Amino acid sequence: MKKLFPSFANPDTWRNNIFETTTKEQWQRIREKILKRDNFVCQYCGFKADKWQIVHHIDGNPNNNQEANLMVVCQMCNLVEHAGMGCILQGIVDLYKKSEFTQNEVIIKTREMRANGKTDEKIIRELGLEEKAEFQQDYNYLKPLFGFVTSRKASDYKTNIALEYEYEIIRKQKPANRQQTKIGEYSKL
Numbered sequence: 001m002k003k004l005f006p007s008f009a010n011p012d013t014w015r016n017n018i019f020e021t022t023t024k025e026q027w028q029r030i031r032e033k034i035l036k037r038d039n040f041v042c043q044y045c046g047f048k049a050d051k052w053q054i055v056h057h058i059d060g061n062p063n064n065n066q067e068a069n070l071m072v073v074c075q076m077c078n079l080v081e082h083a084g085m086g087c088i089l090q091g092i093v094d095l096y097k098k099s100e101f102t103q104n105e106v107i108i109k110t111r112e113m114r115a116n117g118k119t120d121e122k123i124i125r126e127l128g129l130e131e132k133a134e135f136q137q138d139y140n141y142l143k144p145l146f147g148f149v150t151s152r153k154a155s156d157y158k159t160n161i162a163l164e165y166e167y168e169i170i171r172k173q174k175p176a177n178r179q180q181t182k183i184g185e186y187s188k189l
């Protein structure tokens with residue numbers, strides 16, 4: 001797994017500041033190719049999903065579509081990696097100075113615990129997240145921090161649908177849930 005840390009895209013490469021040379025059709029083809037190459041698995045946290053995964057430009061330049069510059073990233077990791085978007089624009093990510101886990105583990109464990117219905121308060125405690133920090137557009141400042149994807153609603157409704165889809169995948173994987181369904185079935189007899 002690649003190491004994840006809070007960051008932001010260089011403003012020079014933001015889509016409204018750059019002339020994109022790739023057509024929509026070309027991008028769709030490249031996107032499909034990378035999704036298949038990475039087997040739909042987020043390269044930060046190992047989460048696999050058939051929908052909503054993002055093909056990310058490692059150097060932030062949307063015109064650099066060389067395969068080595070592209071990787072599959074899940075919605076949660078994407079929100080932390082683009083912390084300016086996650087914290088400010090979408091308003092769903094909080095930053096902390098301390099954690100007992102790595103940023104990659106914070107993502108994996110948050111997804112797992114939220115899918116199991118744990119509150120943010122409980123998840124924050126279990127992850128040892130302490131000392132909340134403000135977002136600053138500064139790479140060195142952000143790098144040692146931990147991004148926590150909260151249960152708040154993001155400003156973009158699509159993000160909420162995508163995150164809910166991630167939690168749903170985890171719920172379906174849970175053997176405990178399958179057991180519950182069985183118990184329910186038995187009680188009907």
Ligand SMILES: [Zn+2]
Binds near residue numbers: 047074075
């Ligand atoms: Zn991920």
